[in-house]
C-alpha cells in the first residue's frame with residue numbers, strides 16, 4: 001500500500017459521524033492474542049519473530065477477511081511513515097519503536113488493524129466513529145474467529161487467552177471510548193470525574209499525551225481488568241459509564257453558555273483567531289485551540305466551520321502528516337511555520353480540508 | 359480505610375508508579391512490612407544484576423505478599439522449562455517469556471493475577487477447535503518451544519541423533535496443531 005493514498009482520507013476515528021459524535025470521537029475494541037508455540041515477543045529470538053510474522057501474515061491472508069486487507073511491513077518503514085501510522089492510530093507507539101520483524105494489516109476503511117509482533121504476537125483492533133461499541137465488538141469477534149480457526153492461540157483452561165503481560169490475560173480485551181470533554185476541563189470538574197472512574201476500575205488516558213495532561217481535552221476511557229468477566233460484561237462496564245460522562249459534559253456546556261456566555265465566546269473566538277492568523281504554531285497548541293473551536297462550533301458560537309473539518313485538521317496538523325502532505329521532511333521550526341501556513345490557508349479559503357496545500 | 363489484603367486498619371498509604379500508571383496501596387502494618395520487605399529484595403537483586411534495566415517497570419508490587427525474603431530469593435531463581443525465563447527476570451521486566459510460564463509459575467502468578475483482576479478464572483470466550491480432538495488448552499503445542507531449544511543445544515554439541523529426534527517430535531506436534539505449516543516443515547537439521 002502506498003501510504004500517500006492514506007493522506008487523502010482521514011481514517012475512521014476522525015470521520016465525525018456515528019451516535020453522540022459531538023462528544024464521542026470513537027469506540028475501539030482490541031484483543032491480545034499469542035501463537036502457542038513461540039516465546040512471547042520480548043523473549044523471542046530474531047528468528048522466532050520472523051517465523052511468527054510470516055505465520056500470522058500468511059494465515060491472516062488466507063482468511064475470508066484477508067482479501068480486503070493491505071499488509072504493511074512496519075520493520076522496513078522509514079521513521080516518518082511509522083509515525084504517520086501512529087498518528088492515524090493504526091499502530092501503537094510501542095509498535096512503531098519496536099525492533100525486528102513486525103507488520104500491520106489494515107482494511108480500506110481503516111476500521112480494522114492487525115498488529116503483528118507488538119507486545120503480543122497479535123493485537124487486533126476495531127475502531128468505529130462515535131459511540132458504537134457493539135459494532136466494533138461484532139466486527140472484531142468475527143475477525144478473531146476467522147484467524148482463530150487457522151492459528152492456535154495460546155490458551156489456558158483456567159486463565160484464558162495467555163498474554164505477555166498478566167494485566168491482559170483472560171479475555172485479552174481492551175474496550176476504549178475516546179471522548180472530547182472541553183467543558184468538563186474548563187469547569188474544572190474533570191479530575192473529580194476521573195477519580196470516580198478509577199473507583200470502578202476504569203482507566204483514563206489522554207490522547208497522545210503521557211500522564212494525566214490530555215492534549216486538546218481528548219480522553220480515552222477503558223477497562224482495567226480483563227479476567228473474570230466475559231467480553232460482553234467488560235463492554236458493558238465501559239459502555240454504561242459513557243452516557244453518564246456525555247450527560248456531565250452536556251450539562252457543563254450548557255452551564256458555560258448560560259453563566260459565562262461572554263467568557264466562553266471570547267475564548268473560542270480568540271482560539272479561532274489564532275488558528276487563522278498565526279505565523280508559527282506547535283502541534284500541541286494547535287490541538288488545544290482546535291479543541292476550543294470544536295466546542296465553539298458545537299455551542300453555535302462559530303458558524304462557518306464544520307466538525308468533520310476540525311477532525312481532519314486534528315490529524316493533518318500532526319508532524320508526520322504535515323510532512324507527508326508537504327512532501328518533504330521538515331524540522332520542528334519549519335513544521336511550525338508550515339502548520340500555521342496550512343491552517344491559515346485552510347481557514348482563509350473557508351475551504352474544505354480536502355483542498356491541497358499548494 | 360481497611361487494608362486491601364485483610365480487615366485491619368490501613369496505616370500505610372503507598373503510591374507506586376508501575377509501567378506508566380499510578381497504583382495506590384493501602385496496607386495494615388503487617389502487610390506493609392511484608393510488602394516493603396519484598397520490594398527491598400527486588401531492589402537489592404536488581405542492583406546485583408546491574409544490567410541497567412529500568413527499575414520499577416516490573417510488577418514488583420503485589421507479588422509474594424506474606425512470603426519471606428528467603429522464599430522469594432529462591433523463587434526468583436526458578437526458570438521456565440520451555441523458554442528459560444527466570445521468575446526474577448519476569449519480576450524485573452513485567453513481561454512473561456512464553457505461554458508455559460502460566461503453568462510453570464501458576465502458584466506464584468495466582469496472587470498477582472488475583473490482585474490485578476480481582477479474579478483468577480476466565481469466564482469469557484473459549485477457542486473453538488472444531489472436530490479433530492485437539493484439546494482446548496495449548497500446553498502440548500507450547501512444548502515445541504522447549505523442543506526447539508533442545509534441538510539447538512543438541513546441534514551445538516553435534517548430537518545429531520538427538521537433534522533429529524527433537525525435530526521429528528516438533529514436526530509431529532506442529533502437524534497435529536497447524537496442519538504441517540509449522541517451522542520444522544521449512545527448515546531444521
Ligand SMILES: [Zn+2]
Nearest residue numbers: 361364386389
Ligand atoms: Zn493487612
Ligand SMILES: [Zn+2]
Nearest residue numbers: 438441455456
Ligand atoms: Zn516460558
